[in-house]
Amino acid sequence: MIHSKRIKQVSFTADELNEMLAANLPETFNLPVPGCRGWLVVESANLSMPLNDNLIDVALFCSMKIESMATPIYRAHLLINVAGTPSYDPETSMVRMQNIEVVGVHLVKDEYSLIKDTKSLINQLIPSPVTSLVANTLKTTLQLFSAGAYQEVSDYLSLYLLGSKQKIVDYHRPEVEKIITEMAESGDLEYEMDRDILEEHLFADLGKEVEVQNGELVFIFHR
Incomplete structure (x- = not known):
């Protein structure tokens, strides 16, 4: 058929x-x-x-x-x-x-x-500074060793604060x-x-x- x-x-x-x-x-x-x-x-x-x-x-x-x-x-x-x-x-x-x-x-x-709320997670990424010099040095070091990923992760988690x-x-x-x-x-x-x-x-x-x-x-x- x-x-x-x-x-x-x-x-x-x-x-x-x-x-x-x-x-x-x-x-x-x-x-x-x-x-x-x-x-x-x-x-x-x-x-x-x-x-x-x-x-x-x-x-x-x-x-x-x-x-x-x-x-x-x-x-x-x-x-x-x-x-x-x-x-x-x-x-x-x-x-x-x-x-x-x-x-x-x-x-x-x-x-x-x-x-x-990811505030506690962000605080784990960003250490509490004893002095601004120590904080800035540590932050720069983390960014260098993580090839910039440190800031990227921090920026991403900041979205959750909204x-x-x-x-x-x-x-x-x-x-x-x-x-x-x-x-x-x-x-x-x-x-x-x-x-x-x-x-x-x-x-x-x-x-x-x-x-x-x-x-x-x-x-x-x-x-």
């Missing part, structure tokens, strides 16, 4: 695609933080498709954690929205997103949130967006046709392209 063009396409709903996507999560990524340790964990994903556009929207529920001197100083849940267009590679039987864009990074206000969870998210947003974009492009938001499932086996052999139509992902055999 496919060869005779009586069957031209088959469709998948967002719920069906979300079940496939869940197999790749959660996933943990290192988050670069000056003098500290940070992680971004993509906990879950929810995919949706607009009715009138060839787009896939993915809402990623993530946790962000930062430690300094083995002390948890920040944690938050983030909702990260990603958009892209669907594509299909017949050679690899792989459905993936292309033209990926992070369109939103939102702080979730819930019981998981934590921000600690007590704003959003400020921390804003500071890390460029790196968060880079992590999510690279994640999407590396294969975590793609799906390979399962040849143990008849419909997917047929599409792997005979399918040509995919696109979003009326809020569903359509697998096209013939136009």
Whole structure:
């Protein structure tokens, strides 16, 4: 029926695609933080498709954690929205997103949130001076031996004195967006046709392209 063009396409709903996507999560990524340790964990994903556009929207529920001197100083849940267009590679039987864009990074206000006053940590970095001469000499020495990292860490921890969870998210947003974009492009938001499932086996052999139509992902055999 496919060869005779009586069957031209088959469709998948967002719920069906979300079940496939869940197999790749959660996933943990290192988050670069000056003098500290940070992680971004993509906990879950929810995919949706607009009715009138060839787009896939993915809402990623993530946790962000930062430690300094083995002390948890920040944690938050983030909702990260990603958009892209669907594509299909017949050679690899792989459905993936292309033209990926992070369109939103939102702080979730819930019981998981934590921000600690880092004043005591900063005091550990900056020694109390006995004299201004001793203090300045020690500070200069620390900067020389740490290749400037001493001041960078101190400046970063000073952000926490404002007590704003959003400020921390804003500071890390460029790196968060880079992590999510690279994640999407590396294969975590793609799906390979399962040849143990008849419909997917047929599409792997005979399918040509995919696109979003009326809020569903359509697998096209013939136009």
